[in-house]
Amino acid sequence: MSRALFDAALQAARDFHAAIPALSNFAPWPGDLHWAGRSPNPVPRAALMQSEPGEASDLSRPLQQALCALAPHLEWRLTYTEDEVGRDFLDRYGWFELAGPTGHYRTDKLRMTVGYWGAGLYYPWHQHGPEELYSVVSGGALFELEGEEPLTLGAGDTRLHPSERPHAMTTTDQPILTFVLWRGEGLADDPQMSPS
Secondary structure (H helix, E strand, O other): OHHHHHHHHHHHHHHHHHOOOHHHHOOOOOOEEEEEEOOEEEOOHHHHHOOOOOHHHHOOOOHHHHHHHHHHHOOOOOEEEEEEHHHHHOOOOOEEEEEEOOOOOOOOOOOEEEEEOOOOOOOEEEOOEEEEEEEEEEEEEEEOOOOOOOOOOOOOOEEEEOOOOOEEEEOOOOOOEEEEEEEEOOOOOOEOOOOO
């Protein structure tokens, strides 16, 4: 594992955060970050993300490239079970915590995660305590939020999910790579599927 790749990805994330007002207004960049290191959990979706990351913008391309370089060295996680989302979803989805209470870098101020979903996946309705701001690094998807009109987002776009408000996402003909911020209580908690 190369610490330099992690530091490069963190710097690219910081630059992306500073360049998008919605991100910097949602939460300031944490001043208490320190390297924690996590054991890699390499998974097939890491190679998929590298080969099919989706279309980036000029603004998001440096972060996309830094994350793709880092993909084999990450502690990839899966939140859901096959019964909840299906085998195909699990084979083409994954996320990792770049920084937060249990991340590669530690901070108690917020949680910064990166998620990847392959093309043609439906991410069912779910919710969580912390407020969440999605930003699209590359690719795109249809984002749904209870009580709001669905939005199709692409590179550089953002979507706010209030605390405990159910939301869902569908990728279409391309995958999506996201940089996500959480703030508030329960930063280390996992999302839960919404009651049907």
